């Protein structure tokens with residue numbers, strides 16, 4: 684892509700300003716308000732679009748990459764699809780290191796945007812610390828090759844600022860009424876970046892990080908196999924700032940999946956497992972805090988990409 688045409692291409696992408704909806708039917712009487720920031724409206728259907736545009740814009744502006752170079756990342760597929768989309772837009776190549784543990788449609792989406800997708804086999808579809816480590820090693824190796832650049836979704840300094848508007852948009856609606864923000868943690872970038880955006884408004888709600896009960900690494904030090912794509916990666920992600928997080932809690936993955944089905948049938952919202960997990964925790968927090976309290980969480984991505992599995996079967 685000649686000159687700085689990539690800048691115009693990035694400026695033209697419409698990311699963010701997503702709806703914030705109040706959940707009503709799945710929230711029991713006597714609980715506080717539960718609000719869900721619906722990130723599925725972003726171009727590739729998840730909040731990862733905010734990350735991808737921030738990473739690529741920063742890298743191009745600094746000259747870390749030039750059109751024609753290759754981005755490399757290991758990804759369950761949401762980050763990869765977002766990176767594949769932005770890479771295609773600005774004339775970069777993209778190699779995703781992924782696995783058959785993640786929804787097949789995510790692999791197909793990355794490939795559809797022109798990405799090279801390397802699929803590592805999992806142990807029966809389970810997301811394990813060993814699998815994540817294997818993906819990471821392969822991505823590190825490829826990212827070190829000439830003309831390649833490892834996007835580093837676990838450490839890239841452009842990520843938290845990229846998510847800050849997501850928090851600011853929540854604060855714009857709920858303002859100082861907001862008591863708690865909760866979210867499942869993969870890289871932790873979305874939760875910590877959103878909190879940056881909220882804190883910048885001068886209001887500091889409590890923050891609760893979440894993980895599946897089946898992989899309680901943050902709460903017990905030991906991870907395990909689980910099925911909640913995108914979170915609980917088997918190590919403590921560097922973005923997670925325990926000083927800013929008030930609490931870390933676990934949610935059973937079966938409860939998260941059941942909530943996905945309730946959200947679809949009762950609220951008309953088709954969501955994926957990590958969103959179901961976020962909502963289960965948000966409802967519990969709103970129950971503990973009681974009437975008048977306000978809890979917000981994130982609808983990470985669109986549920987349609989999980990229709991092939993057993994989530995809605």
Ligand SMILES: Cc1ncc(COP(=O)(O)O)c(C=O)c1O
Pocket residue numbers: 759761762867868869870871872873874912913914955957958983984
């Ligand atoms: C579906 C899904 N949910 C939740 C997350 C967690 O977001 P974060 O990595 O910002 O903590 C991810 C991240 O990959 C994801 O793909």
